[in-house]
Amino acid sequence: xxxxxxxxxxxxxxxxxxxxxxxxxxxxxxxxxxxxxxxxxxxxxxxxxxxxxxxxxxxxxxxxxxxxxxxxxxxxxxxxxxxxxxxxxxxxxxxxxxxxxxxxxxxxxxxxxxxxxxxxxxxxxxxxxxxxxxxxxxxxxxxxxxxxxxxxxxxxxxxxxxxxxxxxxxxxxxxxxxxxxxxxxxxxxxxxxxxxxxxxxxxxxxxxxxxxxxxxxxxxxxxxxxxxxxxxxxxxxxxxxxxxxxxxxxxxxxxxxxxxxxxxxxxxxxxxxxxxxxxxxxxxxxxxxxxxxxxxxxxxxxxxxxxxxxxxxxxxxxxxxxxxxxxxxxxxxxxxxxxxxxxxxxxxxxxxxxxxxxxxxxxxxxxxxxxxxxxxxxxxxxxxxxxxxxxxxxx
Amino acid sequence: xxxxxxxxxxxxxxxxxxxxxxxxxxxxxxxxxxxxxxxxxxxxxxxxxxxxxxxxxxxxxxxxxxxxxxxxxxxxxxxxxxxxxxxxxxxxxxxxxxxxxxxxxxxxxxxxxxxxxxxxxxxxx
Numbered sequence: 001x002x003x004x005x006x007x008x009x010x011x012x013x014x015x016x017x018x019x020x021x022x023x024x025x026x027x028x029x030x031x032x033x034x035x036x037x038x039x040x041x042x043x044x045x046x047x048x049x050x051x052x053x054x055x056x057x058x059x060x061x062x063x064x065x066x067x068x069x070x071x072x073x074x075x076x077x078x079x080x081x082x083x084x085x086x087x088x089x090x091x092x093x094x095x096x097x098x099x100x101x102x103x104x105x106x107x108x109x110x111x112x113x114x115x116x117x118x119x120x121x122x123x124x125x126x127x128x129x130x131x132x133x134x135x136x137x138x139x140x141x142x143x144x145x146x147x148x149x150x151x152x153x154x155x156x157x158x159x160x161x162x163x164x165x166x167x168x169x170x171x172x173x174x175x176x177x178x179x180x181x182x183x184x185x186x187x188x189x190x191x192x193x194x195x196x197x198x199x200x201x202x203x204x205x206x207x208x209x210x211x212x213x214x215x216x217x218x219x220x221x222x223x224x225x226x227x228x229x230x231x232x233x234x235x236x237x238x239x240x241x242x243x244x245x246x247x248x249x250x251x252x253x254x255x256x257x258x259x260x261x262x263x264x265x266x267x268x269x270x271x272x273x274x275x276x277x278x279x280x281x282x283x284x285x286x287x288x289x290x291x292x293x294x295x296x297x298x299x300x301x302x303x304x305x306x307x308x309x310x311x312x313x314x315x316x317x318x319x320x321x322x323x324x325x326x327x328x329x330x331x332x333x334x335x336x337x338x339x340x341x342x343x344x345x346x347x348x349x350x351x352x353x354x355x356x357x358x359x360x361x362x363x364x365x366x367x368x369x370x371x372x373x374x375x376x377x378x379x380x381x382x383x384x385x386x387x388x389x390x391x392x393x394x395x
Numbered sequence: 396x397x398x399x400x401x402x403x404x405x406x407x408x409x410x411x412x413x414x415x416x417x418x419x420x421x422x423x424x425x426x427x428x429x430x431x432x433x434x435x436x437x438x439x440x441x442x443x444x445x446x447x448x449x450x451x452x453x454x455x456x457x458x459x460x461x462x463x464x465x466x467x468x469x470x471x472x473x474x475x476x477x478x479x480x481x482x483x484x485x486x487x488x489x490x491x492x493x494x495x496x497x498x499x500x501x502x503x504x505x506x507x508x509x510x511x512x513x514x515x516x517x518x519x520x
Contacts, residue, residue, distance in 0.1 A: 298473030305493050333476035338469065338492035 021118040029054040043090035057087040075101035076111045096125040145242040153178045167214035181211045199225040202237045220246040269300040273305040276377045282315035289327035308377040314345025324359040344373035401433040407440035426462045434459045436457040439470025449484040491492040
């Protein structure tokens with residue numbers, strides 16, 4: 001290549017650059033060359049730009065502050081100056097650019113001008129800000145653990161909520177497998193791996209279970225696991241959101257225990273005589289109480305080998321078809337075990353309404369008073385044949 | 396197992412089609428051969444008592460009755476009783492008892508009652 005071709009060659013090279021602005025300034029900062037990349041960035045044409053001072057692109061505040069001169073001076077003194085900042089385009093819109101200024105020196109060493117390379121980082125800046133906002137958001141979440149795992153389950157990010165929840169700081173967990181928070185049993189059962197597989201398959205997973213803190217104590221965690229997908233839909237990692245539900249779980253268990261105790265109290269089975277049980281029913285029978293009642297009665301029958309059970313309904317306000325069905329089921333189950341039942345305490349209005357409702361009690365014996373029912377029960381126990389007839393085949 | 400004029404049959408484990416066939420054959424043979432008056436079938440040892448097994452038991456009772464004996468099921472546990480009721484299997488025409496002893500007493504009383512009814516009938520007639 002001839003020496004004389006060199007400027008033309010550089011010209012061509014620079015003209016082919018469209019994503020960057022690469023221009024020459026004179027020693028005072030006046031624009032002395034232009035190219036398509038510069039036009040793309042600033043929207044000015046060569047005619048509009050060449051001969052203009054570099055402040056053409058500066059914001060009013062930067063001009064007032066004399067920023068352009070300061071930057072050129074700094075570049076001349078240090079040999080290179082880098083900065084980022086807002087610049088104004090021809091249409092008045094602003095772009096965020098990164099700028100590198102390099103002085104061009106004469107053979108005698110004096111500054112003859114500058115090369116300015118600039119790139120539009122507006123979009124990148126927005127992404128960075130968004131990222132930072134996202135990070136700040138995560139850092140602001142103190143009551144939830146919000147962390148990122150890679151596709152293999154290795155912890156890749158950590159937040160203050162996670163510190164609070166587990167007691168571990170970021171350095172202790174990043175790069176380690178998420179199963180470190182699981183109990184030994186869950187580790188052996190590969191629970192973490194299973195959860196990730198389900199989340200990847202179903203698009204998310206909600207689970208609850210015991211997790212272990214740094215100090216060895218455990219907490220009841222509610223965990224949401226969602227896969228992070230790339231453009232091809234491949235799982236590249238997981239977002240894990242967890243919170244401590246230990247207290248809520250304890251409260252729920254307390255409520256459950258109290259409910260059990262109340263049920264226990266509300267379905268007492270009393271042994272009144274050898275082989276005779278009384279089940280006094282009080283209040284409204286819902287299906288849960290009825291199921292519990294059947295269960296406890298049958299268990300008691302097995303325990304005491306009771307031959308007769310008296311179901312006293314004088315404390316039940318009304319017998320509708322639902323309650324009647326429950327009673328009949330209980331009677332039927334008792335019969336299968338070999339125990340006869342007697343209904344007692346049916347009031348006249350209940351008798352009327354039951355018949356009007358079409359409730360059929362089959363061969364179940366009924367007495368209006370508990371005393372009569374008990375007498376009948378004792379007779380049945382003493383004359384086993386009677387029981388056999390009652391318990392046995394019904395025509 | 397034989398107890399006086401009664402037979403006690405204890406069913407255990409799983410009942411499949413073959414076992415059922417075998418049991419039916421053995422029991423009917425035994426009842427016919429010993430002229431047993433009553434059969435107690437203890438089901439407390441069965442692993443499962445579902446609608447299939449319940450049907451098998453009902454069938455067994457019918458067969459025994461045809462051979463002139465009474466049959467009683469003993470040893471239905473609370474859980475099984477609830478399951479059968481929920482399944483809608485009532486075994487309505489089958490005698491039940493809490494245990495073998497009670498079952499035996501009931502069968503005997505039933506028999507005595509029948510006998511006395513016959514006697515009284517004869518007296519009047």
